[in-house]
Each structure stands twice: as C-alpha cells, then as structure tokens.
Amino acid sequence: MNTGFGNFFLDPSSRSSQLYQQAVKLMPGGNSRSTVFFSPHPFYALRGHGCIVTDVEGVERIDFHNNFTSLIHGHADPDVIKAVTDQLQLGIAFGAPTESEIELANLITERISSTEQVRFANSGSEAVLMAIRAARAFTGREKIAKFEGSYHGCYDNVEVSVGTAPEEMGPITNPISVSDSEGIPSRVLRETVALPFNNQEAVASIIERNHNTLAAVIADPMPWRSGLIPPQEGFFQFLRQITRRYGILLIADEVMMFRLAYGGGQETFGMEPDLTTLGKIIGGGFPVGAVGSSSEIMQVFDPTSGRPRVPHGGTFNANPVTMVAGKVTLEKFNAPAIKRLNALGESLILKLNQLFSQARVKAQVTGVGSILRIHLTSKPLTDYRSSFLDPRRKEIMSRLFFKLLDSGFIIVPQGLVCLSTPMTVKEVNDFVSAMETSLATLIEEYPEIRF
Ligand code: PMP
Numbered sequence: 001m002n003t004g005f006g007n008f009f010l011d012p013s014s015r016s017s018q019l020y021q022q023a024v025k026l027m028p029g030g031n032s033r034s035t036v037f038f039s040p041h042p043f044y045a046l047r048g049h050g051c052i053v054t055d056v057e058g059v060e061r062i063d064f065h066n067n068f069t070s071l072i073h074g075h076a077d078p079d080v081i082k083a084v085t086d087q088l089q090l091g092i093a094f095g096a097p098t099e100s101e102i103e104l105a106n107l108i109t110e111r112i113s114s115t116e117q118v119r120f121a122n123s124g125s126e127a128v129l130m131a132i133r134a135a136r137a138f139t140g141r142e143k144i145a146k147f148e149g150s151y152h153g154c155y156d157n158v159e160v161s162v163g164t165a166p167e168e169m170g171p172i173t174n175p176i177s178v179s180d181s182e183g184i185p186s187r188v189l190r191e192t193v194a195l196p197f198n199n200q201e202a203v204a205s206i207i208e209r210n211h212n213t214l215a216a217v218i219a220d221p222m223p224w225r226s227g228l229i230p231p232q233e234g235f236f237q238f239l240r241q242i243t244r245r246y247g248i249l250l251i252a253d254e255v256m257m258f259r260l261a262y263g264g265g266q267e268t269f270g271m272e273p274d275l276t277t278l279g280k281i282i283g284g285g286f287p288v289g290a291v292g293s294s295s296e297i298m299q300v301f302d303p304t305s306g307r308p309r310v311p312h313g314g315t316f317n318a319n320p321v322t323m324v325a326g327k328v329t330l331e332k333f334n335a336p337a338i339k340r341l342n343a344l345g346e347s348l349i350l351k352l353n354q355l356f357s358q359a360r361v362k363a364q365v366t367g368v369g370s371i372l373r374i375h376l377t378s379k380p381l382t383d384y385r386s387s388f389l390d391p392r393r394k395e396i397m398s399r400l401f402f403k404l405l406d407s408g409f410i411i412v413p414q415g416l417v418c419l420s421t422p423m424t425v426k427e428v429n430d431f432v433s434a435m436e437t438s439l440a441t442l443i444e445e446y447p448e449i450r451f
Pocket of ligand 1: 123126153220254288
C-alpha cells in the first residue's frame with residue numbers, strides 16, 4: 001500500500017487538478033453530482049479494491065464513504081464481478097423481463113415483512129417518486145409529509161425543508177415548508193408538510209390539522225442529514241398509530257438504512273410501514289431503486305387489466321446487470337455478515353466517543369450498527385435543528401475531513417462514515433488512530449473545540 005498519502009490531488013500540477021480544469025469547461029463547476037463536490041475540488045478516483053480506493057495520483061486510502069453507503073461489500077467484490085461478467089456475456093438489457101428480477105424480488109420480499117411485492121427503478125429518487133405517486137393513487141389524497149432535514153432524493157415533493165438553516169424553518173411546533181432548490185413550483189410547498197423528527201406532540205398536532213388531505217408520511221428510519229439520530233423510544237410506534245388512525249400511508253425510506261438489519265431499519269426500529277423504498281446496496285453497487293408494499297397497494301401498478309392506475313416505465317428498470325449484482329450482494333449480506341459488520345461499527349462508535357472525551361474535544365458520534373456520523377458539538381442531539389452545522393462548525397468539519405484524507409481515510413465531508421464487509425478491526429483501529437492524530441492539530445487550529 002502506498003503510505004505517502006498527502007493531499008497531492010490539490011497541487012495545481014496534480015492529475016486531479018488537471019482533470020478538474022477540463023471538467024469545469026464541460027460541466028457546471030466540473031460537476032454532475034452535487035453531493036460529491038467539495039471545495040476547491042475533489043480527487044479523481046482511478047480504481048477500488050476491497051475497502052481501498054486509489055486516486056489518479058496513485059494514492060490509496062481506506063474508503064469509509066463507499067459511494068454514499070451503497071458499496072456494502074466494498075469495491076470489486078469477486079462474487080459481484082463474476083455475476084455481472086456472466087450476465088454481460090448473456091446480454092446487457094432486453095425489451096423483455098429476465099429471471100434475475102424475480103430472484104432479487106424474492107430476496108427482498110423474503111427479508112422485509114411489510115413488502116409482499118416490489119417494482120424496480122434506477123435510483124432511490126425514482127423509488128421515492130413512485131412510492132409517493134402510489135400512495136396518492138391509493139388514498140386519493142395529494143399532500144405528503146416529510147421530516148425536517150431528511151433527504152429523499154431529487155424529486156420536487158421531497159426537496160423541501162432539507163438543508164434549510166434552522167432560523168428559516170419557523171417554529172418547531174409548526175415548521176414552514178422551505179424549498180431546497182430553485183425551480184420547484186410554489187404549489188409543491190403547499191403539498192409538502194414539514195414535520196419535526198422525534199417530537200411526538202408537534203407531529204400529532206400537524207398531522208391532525210392535515211389529516212384528511214395527507215396521502216402519506218415518508219420517514220427515513222434514521223435520517224443522516226438530520227444528524228443520523230436514532231428515533232426516540234416509541235416514536236415510530238406513535239407515527240404508525242396516528243397515520244393508521246387517519247388512513248395516511250406510512251412510507252419507510254430505506255434507501256440508506258436497509259443495511260441496519262436483515263429486514264432493514266424498519267426491523268431495527270419497529271416501524272411497520274405500508275410502503276418501503278430501497279436503493280443503494282440492493283443493486284450491488286449498480287444504479288438501482290425499488291418500491292415495495294402489500295399486494296393490495298402495489299395493485300396500482302398492475303397492467304393486467306388494461307392501463308395501470310399508475311403506469312411506471314423506465315428503459316433500465318430491473319436491468320439484469322443490476323439485478324444479478326443485487327442478488328449476490330444480498331445473499332452475501334446475510335444475518336451473520338450483518339451482525340459482524342454492525343458489531344464492528346458499534347466498536348468504532350464507542351472508540352471514537354471515548355477518544356473525544358479523553359482528548360477533551362467537544363464532539364460526539366451518533367449512529368447505529370455500521371453507519372455513524374461525527375458531530376463537532378457536545379450538545380445533546382435530538383433532531384435536524386440540534387445537529388445543524390453552522391458555518392463555523394462546517395469549516396472545522398471540513399478541516400477534519402481534509403486531515404483524515406491526508407491520513408489515508410475517505411469519509412463523507414459532513415462527517416458521515418460507513419463500513420463495508422471487507423473491513424476488519426484493523427481498519428477500525430487505524431481510523432481511530434488517524435482521528436487522534438487529526439484532532440491533535442485540529443485543536444491547535446481551533447482551540448474552541450476543547451472543553
Ligand atoms: N432516500 C434516501 C434516504 C437517500 O439517502 C437517498 C440518497 N442518498 C435517496 C433517497 C436518493 O437516492 P438516489 O441518490 O439513488 O436517487
């Protein structure tokens with residue numbers, strides 16, 4: 001392994017810098033994916049193997065980013081490569097279904113008890129779009145509710161109250177729906193109701209006020225952009241009761257949290273949703289999305305009696321390359337593998353929290369199992385507002401991100417960290433050591449982070 005990490009990719013003469021200069025001419029800000037940009041520019045990846053990513057400078061780093069959590073078995077998993085290569089020989093895509101989609105559908109419905117049937121799409125965003133449309137068709141209502149700070153992809157109705165500064169969000173008991181993007185029609189804000197996470201009283205009163213117009217409430221079991229804070233005891237049981245009382249469908253957005261348990265985050269937190277959206281790991285690293293539910297609700301997509309109530313096309317839906325990759329990925333991500341990875345992740349959470357208190361740094365780690373988030377604050381965290389990164393904390397987090405990169409570790413710049421199955425205790429311990437070294441110099445630059 002190349003141990004001369006360093007952030008060479010930032011040197012103007014580096015290959016990454018040169019590629020970036022070409023990219024800015026061809027793509028706005030050199031970018032096709034807002035979520036992977038960081039300033040001044042990202043490094044360009046060359047290859048990945050197991051839990052190691054090599055950039056175009058030839059620098060190898062341990063990958064705790066995993067393409068935003070989607071690579072559960074890390075890079076170039078031999079079983080995924082074999083399945084995909086075999087499928088490529090057979091054909092990349094057909095204007096016909098393949099057996100592979102039945103196999104993946106079978107694995108998913110077997111694992112998620114609330115899901116009798118599924119449909120595949122190409123991204124989590126599409127899955128969310130179709131779940132919301134199905135909920136609207138099924139209930140005959142138009143509004144949806146989502147939690148403040150939660151990200152559910154780039155679909156108009158859910159790009160509301162995502163990255164808003166708390167002071168623009170209105171009172172916690174009655175949050176304002178704020179658009180997260182220009183170009184979203186204002187009627188969308190009237191259709192999307194914002195809810196505060198982990199606040200039963202406020203959620204009850206907002207839902208009661210909108211009960212006969214709400215088609216669905218969409219909830220990520222542990223939304224990372226809201227701080228990766230677990231639901232408080234009883235929160236999802238309360239949400240289930242109140243939505244059921246008013247005939248509002250509950251959508252569990254498991255695009256990221258399916259990794260938490262064999263049956264996903266809904267199993268971990270006792271959610272009992274009507275619909276489930278999936279993505280990321282179920283495609284074995286390839287573009288994917290899926291929506292699942294009871295056969296009764298999924299009937300809205302059924303084309304057998306003429307035009308479906310909700311038509312759902314997509315040139316690449318249930319693409320066989322993705323399907324076979326997803327199948328081997330889920331087969332390997334079985335109960336013992338999940339248990340081992342969760343234990344490894346829990347040990348990282350514990351060790352980082354111990355390090356922060358020993359180093360007397362105002363920081364903490366939230367999360368469950370194999371996914372965690374670093375927060376540079378010692379304040380109690382309960383929801384999006386309490387975990388919001390003000391500009392100063394954002395700056396310090398960014399410095400920490402670069403220091404970790406410099407020590408050979410890739411995380412999501414906002415502090416999200418996730419594990420992959422090729423990782424062992426060694427990678428976890430090395431990460432903790434890198435954090436210790438990074439903190440030593442971070443404290444010198446920002447003495448305010450000490451208590
Ligand atoms: N829902 C959740 C909970 C997500 O985390 C994401 C992506 N991070 C999405 C939906 C959108 O998925 P995609 O990026 O595949 O469109």
